[in-house]
Amino acid sequence: MAQATLPFAYAWRNVLARKLSTAVTLLCVAVSVMVYVVMISTADGIERVAVSSGHPHNLVVLSTGANSAESSRLAPPSIPVIRHFPGIARGNNGEPLASVELLSAQEVRRVDAVENDEAGRFTPIRGVTPSAFQVHSGSHLVAGRLPREPGEILIGRLLARELGGVGVGDSLSFAERVHRVVGVFEARGQIFESEVWVELASLQAMLDQRDVSQVVIRVADPSRLPEWKEALSESRRVQVDVRLEPDYYADMGRGSRAFSYLGNLVGFLLGLGAIAAGMNSTYAALSGRVREMGTLRALGFGRSSVGLTLLAESCLIGGLGGLLGILLALFFDGFAMSLMGLAFELRVRPASLGEGLVLALAIGLVGGLLPARSAARLEIVEALRHA
């Protein structure tokens, strides 16, 4: 038996024929898909920073009991002990690859914002030494130079964008004074890109203290990582907690999971709305073509072919809406956002787009099922008598 289904062209042309109805359903589907993909991409953006931050061979050395750099305090005497701990890798000049750092969250504002008394964002300020660039692999200057004098600062790429396009030569205000940006650095998407980096000594002077927050060290032999981690933790000469740097940043992943969850929920709810709109449209399409369908049945087409063509129309509209939705979502790729001091970029992955399309087709399928069933159950004689 030849094709028992109605040709695709029939479904396609019917979709085009009901312009307004199709457009409305299409828009609803597009909005659902777009919101879903954008939210998942937000989660991915946060996740990416969390996952990519930290070098697998780095250890973060904090003071005992501190669970973050903010609450960690290492006194000056402990620094050389940590820096000269055996097992630390050495740089080209023979110096230990140990980045001594002081972290402080400050309210950072552009100079003009200060005049307008606008609130600034709480941004991490990291006081570092030149070895920071070696320990935090992937970080390097993309514009300007390293700070030479007090008052000169470096700014991460993402933070620069977040603050509205800050560049070399611009000034920022924090900790009661004005600082000049002399360089912009990038760090392969790691969290450092949302920070301000200054000379360690400058920050210590600004905050009037000689303590530091942490020392990040690179271990020479990765296979002995657990060994060195333990040795340092148990050491009697310094009271420290030691963590693997990637683990330390992985905690940020928590935020991304919230967004993932929210994205699924919102996408689902909006999808339900789109299903309602789609079902209405498809029922309307059916009621306008009852006689036509009766005729097709009279001509020999079976119940299922009539039902299937209506279902195909619904899925078609869903699919088109999905395409529009993912196109709109793509606009947001690379969009800079910040959450609680963490600046990141929205990341639209092909997989997310695929999921969006699946959502769209599901909407079309579910929305078209009941009307398709009604179409299949039409009785020929009554249908032919219909207006």
Place this chain on the structure above:
Amino acid sequence: MTALVEISSLRKSYWRGESEVPVLADLDLRVERGEFVALMGPSGSGKSTLLNLIAGLDQPTEGSLRIAGHEIGSLGDRALDRWRNRSIGFVFQFYNLVPVLSAFENVEVPLLLWPISREERTLRVAAALRVVGLVERMDHRPGELSGGEQQRVAIARALVTDPLLVLADEPTGDLDERNADEVLALMQLLNRAGGKTFVMVTHDPRAAAQAGRIVRLEKGRLVDEAA
């Protein structure tokens, strides 16, 4: 030779709750090959119901309905679909064309269920359109055709499967005088020169005049026959 359509003791009823409402009662009818029969009668007389039964669109309650020797009253749904596709051509009052398909594609629809190639379909469709004289308009959609043209497309669709029988339900009901005449002339031609058997339901006496035989129904029964 057996008649094309042999109906005996046909009964069709509908059920309203518990009570039976008969629409056709104890009907006997024979239609020979090549005949042009008009079914007439007041509204409610059951003429449309009779047509639906002959078309295989409905099943009789009781009685025998044989078309070309087959007892179609006992066929199952699927088989009936198939039989209808091959054996019956339909002409409706409101043409019942698909608005989103061109004239050509409309005529092609019944053939989509056949296991033939695209080329063969095209040949048959073109032939049918030629017969009704609408080859030049074959790419137009129904919305771009006049009522008379649309009905002729419908007739082409009815012919394209080379059916045993063409059933027409008020074919001139929606047409003005001139177009009605044209359509009826076409049907006459197909009957006389082409040997196609027609059964037509109508209340238009002019249409009936074209037929070779007029059968009258009243309250579900045959009351009169005239040639």
Place this chain on the structure above:
Amino acid sequence: MRRFTSGAGQLRMLLRQVLRSPRRALLTFLGLVVAFFLFTSLESVLYTLEGLLAQSASETGIFMRPRSRASFFRAALPIRYVEQVRDMDGVVEASPARFHFGAGVHEGSFVAVVGVDPPSYLRLRALEGVSEIEAQAFRGDRRGALVGARILASNGWKVGDEVTVRGRGRVPDLSLRIVGDIGEGDRMGRAALAHIDYLAQVMGGEGRAAFIQARVAHPSLALAIARSLDERFANFAVPTRTRSERSHAAGILANLSDVLVGLRTIGYLALLITVLVVGNAVAMGVRERTMEIGTLRALGFGRGRVVALVVGEAMLLSLAGGLAGALGAYALFESGWIEVPRMTDLRLHSDASVLARSALLSLPVGALAGLVPAFSAVRRPISEALHGAD
């Protein structure tokens, strides 16, 4: 005709129009419920976030910290500053505080202890869920502590217990006697309050505080007093940095602003979908009733009346679905069922104002949705409509 001009009659007519196709009405209603449920949920989340910050920032509160801001948690302010702060004109009360972080009963559990000076602290602000008896006990017992309900629950402690907040590593343990519990809704609901001098005795750093909180007589004074205080202490051993609590909250809000904007946008997109869904449904109804509308107009119903009819139908649908959806979201959030685990340990809730705002928003949304089909209904000349042309 009178039937049509009476209010109840018109309402009945509207209802009949809407219910003309029960299936369509139901689907549209469901779409509306979902959209308004989402909108109200998002508004509730926003309400919670903004409320949280407003709650933690009283308008008359000011906050003094050491200028060096080495660490928020380090006790570097001399407690004797408190006297001078209190002496300042316009300051109603001042109280010092310091932090200690320890572990609870289970491995990895976390207890935040805030050391305060009970008399001045209790004068400064009222604690939710703390009775006068408990407050008195707290004042009187040097090792006494008021502990947040959450902490009590997760550690299996109760009022009256002698407990230990374990210190990490070389940090000493802190033994406390629980004399009262703090309600979850309070700012300190997730912390434990202890005596500041007892804390200093165990941990070291006597005579120091991490920050000093104060209350001023009137919100308009907050900024000026804060500045004066900083001027006064500018040349002392530990210079200060004082701010109104409000501006501190504004800073946190700025950090969240992207998220807030995003949530608001999604909410409005949900409303957009509502407009489309309702508009489409009403348009379908109008299309079916071309002849009927033509008849009405032939009978003397003016354009305005027909528009009102169609828009009325849209608004009725909208209100029904919007109310149901908003109520659903309100009920869900107020039931306390929604929690955001771990990330910020937030308890999301809603408010009657959110419910009212969302529900009422359904009316203009419905009106907007009904406008396009309404105007297309009256655009057609009457004779054409009577013919049933479509």
